Amino acid sequence: MHSAPLPDTEAQRLAKLHSYGVLDTLPQTAFNDIVALASSICGTPVALISLIDRDRQWFKAKTGIDVEQTGRDIAFCAHAILQPQQVMVVEDARQDERFRDNPLLEGELGLRFYAGAPIVTDDGHALGTVCVIDTQPRQLSPAAEESLRILSRLVVNLLEHEKERHAEEARQREEARRARDVLMAMAVSTLDLIAYIDRDERYQAVNQTWLTYWGCDESKVIGMHVRDRVGPAVYENEIAPLIRRALSGELVRYQHLVRFHARGPRFMEISLMPDTDASGTVRGLILRSHDIHLQHEREQELKEALSALEQRTLEQQRFIQVLSHDLREPVNAVRNFSTLLTTDHLQELSAPAQRYLGFVTKGGERMSRMLDDLTDLLQLDGYTPKVVDMDTRALVSQVMEELHEAIEQSGALITTSPLDTLRADPALLRIVLFNYIGNALKFRHQDRPPQIHIETVPVDDGMELSVTDHGLGIPEDQQAGIFDMFRRLHTRQRFDGAGLGLSLCRRIAQLHGGRVTLHSTLGRGSRFGIVLPPTVPGEPA
Missing domain, CATH: 3.30.450.20 (PAS domain)
Incomplete structure (x- = not known):
């Protein structure tokens, strides 16, 4: 474990922190509202306003945790204040040399994910952070990162206001005497x-x-x-x-x-x-x-920023509407008329025209699939999984029925181990299985039928559902970004697809508070998995 070094201006920073008189004060609604908003925006169970004192970090406001303070030597926030202008994001603390043996990763908290926006005063001193914590590795969207910055600036405004209010009350008491x-x-x-x-x-x-x-x-x-x-x-x-x-x-x-x-x-x-x-x-x-005119203007700026976030959400919903209806109509027209031409007039066309018609037909099909994937991906923002104890074997059978034609054409052999009951949203998990099995059928060796095995395995942070194949495999240097949007390893001439399926799987895992996994060896096959925690975020424990 690496304890954070002291900032160069530590003495001045501590003097600034103590000047606010906020340490060890009682909870206040305004600060509690900020951590509740941070938790809601970032979708994490824990959010804190952490202030870094000489030998400790003390929590002015908290949600999802009961402790009042921890030692500074183990505090993630002590690292975050070293770069006052940046939001520090630790996607998986177990993979970070600074924190992999930190005691906060064990016990009841079980910290895995951390993101902290420094609380920076006008003269540049970082007093602490507005931070969010999760027990699962995850990522932070740019919008959520910007929201944390806004909330950290609001904390500074509140601290200044509280300082002025206390000074004002002291002045008034003096005047009364x-x-x-x-x-x-x-x-x-x-x-x-x-x-x-x-x-x-x-x-x-x-x-x-x-x-x-x-x-x-x-x-x-x-x-x-x-x-x-x-x-x-x-x-x-x-x-x-x-x-x-x-x-x-x-x-x-x-x-x-x-x-x-x-x-x-x-x-x-x-x-x-x-x-x-x-x-x-x-x-x-x-x-x-x-x-208080300047303070009022800052509060208005915050309200406008939050309103802009809401507006972007509405614009995204309108974009989904365009994808689902306006764009799909001309795509459907291309597909329908190219099918009619193929069915009724193919023999009347010259060989080049037949070839060009084939390009049009495949392009329309590819565009339709891309619209489906994009719509599914965008509609997941803000979606709350409808979690049930589900029959995993029945779900596997359903997906295999949907992929029946591809399975028959490839001659695939699909086997399963005894499958445990999973706690998940069946509709979303069907999408994950459909993509994993569909990819295993697609990216196969052409000289032999694919072999696919499906199983559930208990892991430290939940239950993993995995699909293992003996196909082409993925080069090691390309595995890190395989779940990114529009990421393709092969040309469309060789393998069709939009490069959105695995991105969709990762987003579904995040909505469940889980994660996706990949183990692959080039030429020998791949094992794709999704780890589902016992309790989904937002669900009563």
């Missing part, structure tokens, strides 16, 4: 707008920042009623009820868009703090306005 000196204290320069309003709701004092925002001098303000400053309509409908609550002794806080004469419209966080005398009687109000 020094109520008798409030008019003098207001003369001190501050970024906040401060005014003192008496029980008659008239301004008795304002600070320089207040005057700067409103673009006026004291002579135009002191003694003026609040109603005359804000206007009768705004006063009666919005301000008067709040002032009455504050004059009754309640600390009132609210956010409001204020249209300043000198600064224009600004979102402000406004506090009306009662000023009481020794007997507890309210003698006036301290009005403090804090400019």
Whole structure:
């Protein structure tokens, strides 16, 4: 196990972290919502807001895990903060030299997959991460990676807001203790707008920042009623009820868009703090306005980013509609009319024309299969598997019936071991078996019938369903990308296909929280498998 080295600016980073006063604080809804959103977007059982302290990582918010903290020496996030501008993704921790013997890979957590977006302050210090964890190896889509970045920026905004809020409350408590000196204290320069309003709701004092925002001098303000400053309509409908609550002794806080004469419209966080005398009687109000316009704009940017994600989902659905209907119609026309020409007029055509017609027919069939595969692949995004305890032998029989013609033509010998019950979505698992067996029939030695064996085998992380053949096999240097979209090892002249089938199998495995496997030797055959966990993500354990 390799513990992460310390960042070059570790002392400054720790000072920045401690300045927020967030360590060991109670759970807060806003932070909990962020980890819930991260878990939902990335489809992982565990999500965390992890902050890296001197000797530990502490979780400000968490879902799917009960521990409050771990040692820094075993923390994945301690590695992630070393590259503040990147999302660190570990697809399979067992295959990573830094983590393969990490104790987090064992026990109840059983960590396999990790992705963490550093929480980076404006001055470049990475305090920790928004991270997601899974017990199964997997990959992270670019959209999910970008979402983690957005959520990590939101955490920084929340930390800054909490820091400002605590500072604001501390300032207000100090002012309450020094109520008798409030008019003098207001003369001190501050970024906040401060005014003192008496029980008659008239301004008795304002600070320089207040005057700067409103673009006026004291002579135009002191003694003026609040109603005359804000206007009768705004006063009666919005301000008067709040002032009455504050004059009754309640600390009132609210956010409001204020249209300043000198600064224009600004979102402000406004506090009306009662000023009481020794007997507890309210003698006036301290009005403090804090400019949160920049923070509000950042929150709006986040909302717009999330809206853009939703829009891309809708566009994808429309694309699926085009694939399923608009594109399929001309393809079907090509196939139908080429079939009619072949059936009714083939003998009337010259030899070159017959050859060209064959190209058209095969091209239409290939395009139809590609549309089927693309539609299936795209429709899996956001799909929740309908998991049941399924009869594996019955499913194998169904797929063999669908491939009956290809099996007969090739003279294939297909055998099975006793097949265990699998917990999966039957419709999706049928697609996997169809592709695995279909490939075994296709990529065979031409001088002998294919031999195919189907079995189920228990493995560490679930149950594996595999299809083994004695066919052409796959070169070792091409095995790593065999499940990528449109990946082909042979020309269409030799073997037909769009290169989408195995991508579809991998996506189906991911939807089940599982994985695909491959063992192959060039010239001797291949063994393709899908590992299904005991419990599918989103399913009650």
